[in-house]
Every structure is written in C-alpha cells, then in structure tokens.
Amino acid sequence: MKFPTQKLLTMLVLTACLGACAPVMLGGAVMGTMMATDRRTSGTQLEDEGIELKAANRVRDNLGERGHFNVTSYNRQVLVTGEVPSAQDKQLVEQVVSKVENVRSVINEMVVMENSSLSQRSSDVLITGRIKASLVDAQDLFANAFKVVTERGTVYLMGRVTQREAGRATDIARSIDGVKKVVRVMEIISEEELQRMLPKPAPAEPKK
Numbered sequence: 001m002k003f004p005t006q007k008l009l010t011m012l013v014l015t016a017c018l019g020a021c022a023p024v025m026l027g028g029a030v031m032g033t034m035m036a037t038d039r040r041t042s043g044t045q046l047e048d049e050g051i052e053l054k055a056a057n058r059v060r061d062n063l064g065e066r067g068h069f070n071v072t073s074y075n076r077q078v079l080v081t082g083e084v085p086s087a088q089d090k091q092l093v094e095q096v097v098s099k100v101e102n103v104r105s106v107i108n109e110m111v112v113m114e115n116s117s118l119s120q121r122s123s124d125v126l127i128t129g130r131i132k133a134s135l136v137d138a139q140d141l142f143a144n145a146f147k148v149v150t151e152r153g154t155v156y157l158m159g160r161v162t163q164r165e166a167g168r169a170t171d172i173a174r175s176i177d178g179v180k181k182v183v184r185v186m187e188i189i190s191e192e193e194l195q196r197m198l199p200k201p202a203p204a205e206p207k208k
Helices: 005-017 028-037 042-063 087-098 118-137 163-174 191-197
Strands: 068-074 077-084 105-108 146-151 154-162 181-189
Touching (some): 042 087, 077 087, 077 146, 077 154, 087 105, 118 146, 118 163, 154 163, 154 191, 181 191
Antiparallel strands (some): 068 077, 146 154
16 A cells, blocks of 8 residues: 655654654664755764754753743754743743854744644644655755744744755745745755755766
C-alpha cells in the first residue's frame, strides 16, 4: 500500500511532535544524507542543536511555569516563539537566550497573552507537517534547506536560500490551510553561492 509523499511525511512529523519530544531514531544513511544537503557546516549544525538545548533549559529555569515557548536555532540565529504573561517576561527570555554560547542574534517573536491551547498547538503541528511535505514534493526546491516553525497559525521560514527559493517556499506555505501569516527569517544568498554549495557530480568513468 503506497501513501502520497505529503500524507506520509505529515504522519511522520505528527508522530515525532506528539511523542512528548522523544527523539526520532533515523538510520545512519538517512541522517548522513540530511546533513550533506543542509547548507550549514556540520559543525554549525551541532552548534545549533546545542544552542536549542541550552537556551530551552535556561529559559525554563528562569521562566518556570509562566508561559509557553519554543526555541529554534539556524546558523546560530535564534528564533523564540510562544506566549508569556508580561512584557518583562518577554524581555527576560530574550536576555537569557542572547547569553547562550555561540548565539549570533535573537529574533524574539513571543507575544504577551495566555498560553495557546492544546488544540491550537496540534493544529500548528499539522500545518508544519503539511508545509514540510509540500517542500519535499516541490521539484525546484531543496526541502532540507529550510526550517519551518508554526505558532498560532503564523509560519516562520528559516534557512540559507536564494531570493527565488525564499519566494517559492513562501508561496507554498501560504497555500496551506490554516496558515494566517508567513514570516521570513532567512539568510538570502546569491545563485552563485548556491551553485558553490551544491555537491559536485561524480566524474564519469572512462569507457572501457
């Protein structure tokens, strides 16, 4: 029985996100391919993972049960989303995250309001899954060049991409049901830079 790519990937994302943040075990070959097609160096990818972990722990230590937050790092640029009860808490979160080792900049998109509901967060997970699946289905994009974050129907797109790729991914995200707004948190590179990043084709074997 075959599933369309979008449905299959949505199921995988849902499984990962609703599993109480349990790590998803992927085969070494899959992980190797994902790291190879990522436009960050392997060292930066590891730094980003460390930033997310440290920042989340420190925000939790300082914020306690006041609010709901998500921390996403791409190329050491950190996006913080979620809800806090006061402007002081919003500022506190930004200060805490900015002091984490290797953080280059912080984009604070937290809002002062009540925490989002479980149904809203479930809807956000579905939206993220559908966008990721649509990026995979697009023949003119490298899906692994993007990070997608959804908060209360607002979609944040991160990545190192060309202007063309940024526009195309934005159009895809806007076409997904439930998306209220798309915010670009991207580093724009030239088409020439992109060509230099792409893996070089293997040389053809000489004819015998």
